[in-house]
Amino acid sequence: MVKFLKALKSIRLAIALIAYLAVSGLLATLVPQGREDAFYFGAYPKILAEIVVQTGFSRFFSSILFMLPAFAFFANLLACTVDRFLKQLRAKGKRRHGPDMLHLGLLLLVVGSVLSFSGRQEGGVSLAVGDGVELPDGRVIKLTAFEYLKYDDGRPKDWISTVSVLKGEKAEIEGFSIRVNHPLKLGGLSIYQVSHSVERVLALRDPEGKERLVGQGEEIEAAGERLFFMAVEEASGKFVLRATDAAGKATVAKVLAGESAGRFSVVALRDIDLTGLEAVRDPGYPLVLAALVLVALGVCLTFIQKLGDMNP
Amino acid sequence: MSYLPTIAFVLILASAALQAFFLFARRGAEERISSWLLCAAALLLVVVAVARSIEMAFPALTGTFESLVFYAAAVCLICFGYRLQRKLPFLPLVQFGATIAAAALLAIANSPIAPKELLAPIPALRSGWLALHVAFSFVGEAFFVASFAASLAFLATKDEARKLAYDRITYTAIAIGYPVFTAGALVFGAIWAQRAWGRWWSWDPKETWALVTWLIYSLYLHLRFIRRRKDSLPSVVAVVGFLCTLFTFFGVNYLLSGLHSYG
Numbered sequence: 001m002v003k004f005l006k007a008l009k010s011i012r013l014a015i016a017l018i019a020y021l022a023v024s025g026l027l028a029t030l031v032p033q034g035r036e037d038a039f040y041f042g043a044y045p046k047i048l049a050e051i052v053v054q055t056g057f058s059r060f061f062s063s064i065l066f067m068l069p070a071f072a073f074f075a076n077l078l079a080c081t082v083d084r085f086l087k088q089l090r091a092k093g094k095r096r097h098g099p100d101m102l103h104l105g106l107l108l109l110v111v112g113s114v115l116s117f118s119g120r121q122e123g124g125v126s127l128a129v130g131d132g133v134e135l136p137d138g139r140v141i142k143l144t145a146f147e148y149l150k151y152d153d154g155r156p157k158d159w160i161s162t163v164s165v166l167k168g169e170k171a172e173i174e175g176f177s178i179r180v181n182h183p184l185k186l187g188g189l190s191i192y193q194v195s196h197s198v199e200r201v202l203a204l205r206d207p208e209g210k211e212r213l214v215g216q217g218e219e220i221e222a223a224g225e226r227l228f229f230m231a232v233e234e235a236s237g238k239f240v241l242r243a244t245d246a247a248g249k250a251t252v253a254k255v256l257a258g259e260s261a262g263r264f265s266v267v268a269l270r271d272i273d274l275t276g277l278e279a280v281r282d283p284g285y286p287l288v289l290a291a292l293v294l295v296a297l298g299v300c301l302t303f304i305q306k307l308g309d310m311n312p
Numbered sequence: 313m314s315y316l317p318t319i320a321f322v323l324i325l326a327s328a329a330l331q332a333f334f335l336f337a338r339r340g341a342e343e344r345i346s347s348w349l350l351c352a353a354a355l356l357l358v359v360v361a362v363a364r365s366i367e368m369a370f371p372a373l374t375g376t377f378e379s380l381v382f383y384a385a386a387v388c389l390i391c392f393g394y395r396l397q398r399k400l401p402f403l404p405l406v407q408f409g410a411t412i413a414a415a416a417l418l419a420i421a422n423s424p425i426a427p428k429e430l431l432a433p434i435p436a437l438r439s440g441w442l443a444l445h446v447a448f449s450f451v452g453e454a455f456f457v458a459s460f461a462a463s464l465a466f467l468a469t470k471d472e473a474r475k476l477a478y479d480r481i482t483y484t485a486i487a488i489g490y491p492v493f494t495a496g497a498l499v500f501g502a503i504w505a506q507r508a509w510g511r512w513w514s515w516d517p518k519e520t521w522a523l524v525t526w527l528i529y530s531l532y533l534h535l536r537f538i539r540r541r542k543d544s545l546p547s548v549v550a551v552v553g554f555l556c557t558l559f560t561f562f563g564v565n566y567l568l569s570g571l572h573s574y575g
Binding site for chain 1: 431432434435436438439441484487488490491494495498499502503504506507508509510511512513515517520521523524527528530531534535537538539556564568
C-alpha cells in the first residue's frame with residue numbers, strides 16, 4: 001500500500017501522464033472526431049481506419065484512451081497535492097501555497113468538467129416575433145421583437161432577440177435583449193442567441209378574419225376547418241393547399257394570392273425572421289469558474305514567489 | 313497608415329542587422345541602438361493597433377493581421393524591456409533570436425496570407441473577454457519567444473557558463489509567460505466561450521492545441537523546477553512548446569477547421 005501510494009504521488013508518473021495527454025491530445029486533433037465509421041474507412045487505408053475505429057480514437061476525448069490516463073492524472077494530482085500540502089504545513093520558515101492552490105484548482109476543474117459534461121442539458125428553438133416557448137420550469141419565454149443589425153458591408157453585426165418571460169400570468173422580465181455574448185440568465189438556465197434564419201411563409205386570412213402565417217408542411221385550424229400548406233408549384237408559382245372542412249372532406253387547390261382554398265383566403269408569400277435561441281443548464285460551470293480562478297491565482301502566486309528567489 | 317507595419321518591419325530588420333554585426337563581427341562590444349530600434353518598431357505597431365481599434369470601434373485583435381501586429385509588438389517590447397532591466401542579463405544571441413522571430417511575424421503580417429482589410433468583428437467576437445483572451449495569450453506567447461530563443465542558444469552552446477545563463481533566461485521567461493498564457497488562453501478563453509456559446513470547452517482543435525501547449529510548458533516547469541533538470545531535456549521541451557504555439561496559431565488556422573477558423 002505504501003509502495004502504491006509512493007508510486008501514485010510520484011512526479012515521474014505526473015510527467016509521464018502530462019506527456020501522454022499532450023501527445024495523444026495533439027494526435028486526436030489530426031483525426032476528425034465523432035464521424036461515422038464509414039468516414040474513416042473512406043478517408044484512410046483500411047488498417048489505419050481499423051485502428052482509429054477499434055481503439056476509440058475517432059471519439060478520443062470520451063474514449064478509454066483519454067479517460068483512463070485523465071483519471072490516473074487526477075489521482076496522481078490528488079496524491080501530490082495532499083502530500084505537498086501536508087509537507088508545507090510541517091515546514092519551518094517560508095511556506096509556499098501557490099502550487100497547492102494551482103493543483104487544487106486543477107482538481108476542481110476535473111470535477112467541474114465531469115459535472116459539466118455529464119449533467120449538461122440543452123435545447124434549441126426557432127421563434128418568430130409573437131411566438132413563445134415553455135421552459136422546463138413552467139416559465140414561458142416570448143419573443144417580442146427581433147433585430148438583425150448589419151455593418152455597411154453587409155456582414156452581421158448583431159442579432160438581438162427581445163424577450164419577455166412570463167411566470168403564470170405575470171411578466172417576470174420584460175424587454176430583455178438576448179444577444180451573442182449577452183445571454184439571459186434565469187435561475188440555473190441560460191438562454192443564448194445562437195442563430196438566425198429566414199423562413200418563407202404563407203399569409204392567410206382564416207374564416208374568422210384573422211391573419212395567420214403557415215410554413216410549408218404546416219397545418220392551421222380555424223372555425224373547425226383545417227388548411228395544410230403543401231408546396232409552391234415551381235412553374236406557375238401557385239400555392240398547393242389542402243383544405244379540410246368541418247365534416248372532414250378534403251380538397252386540394254392550386255391558388256394564387258387573392259384566391260381562396262376552402263374558407264381560407266391567401267394574402268401573400270412572406271419572408272419572416274426566425275431567431276435561434278438555445279437554453280443551457282450546466283451544473284458544472286460554477287465549479288469550473290471557481291477552479292479557473294484558483295488556477296490563475298495559484299499560477300501567479302507560484303511564480304511571483306519563484307521569481308522572487310531568482311535562483312530556483 | 314498602411315505603410316507603418318512596413319516601416320516597423322524595416323526597423324526590426326535594421327535592429328537584427330546591427331545585432332548580427334555586433335554579435336558576429338565585433339564580439340563582446342555592447343550596443344544599445346538595436347534595442348531602441350525595436351522600441352520604435354513596437355511603438356509604430358502600437359499606433360497601428362490603436363488606429364485600427366478606433367476605426368473598428370473594438371480592440372483590433374480579431375483578425376490574423378491584427379493578432380500578428382500585436383504579437384510582434386509584444387515581442388519587441390519584451391526584448392526592449394529585458395535590455396532595460398539589470399537583474400537578468402539578456403544575452404545578445406537571445407535578443408537576436410527574438411528579433412528574428414518578431415521580423416518573421418511581421419513578414420507574415422505583411423504577406424498575402426494575412427488579409428489587411430479592416431473588418432469589424434462578427435457578433436461572436438464582440439466581447440471584452442475575447443479581447444482579454446487574445447491579448448493575454450499573445451503576451452504570454454511573446455515571453456515564450458524569448459524562452460525559445462534562449463533554449464535554442466542553450467542547445468547550440470557547449471560553454472557551461474553560457475548554458476547556465478541561457479537556462480536562466482528560459483525559465484524566467486516561461487515563469488512570466490506561463491501565468492499570463494494560462495489566464496489568456498485557458499481562463500479568459502473558457503469564460504468567453506461560455507458567454508458566447510454556453511459551452512466553456514468544446515474540444516475544438518485550437519482549444520486542444522492551446523491545452524497541449526499549456527501541458528508542454530507544465531511539463532517544462534515540472535522538469536525544471538521540481539526535478540531540477542538542468543540538462544538539454546527542459547530546453548528541448550521549451551522548443552517543442554514554442555513550436556506548439558506556432559501550430560496553434562498558424563497550423564490550426566490554415567490546416568484544421570473549428571470554432572476559431574476566423575483568427
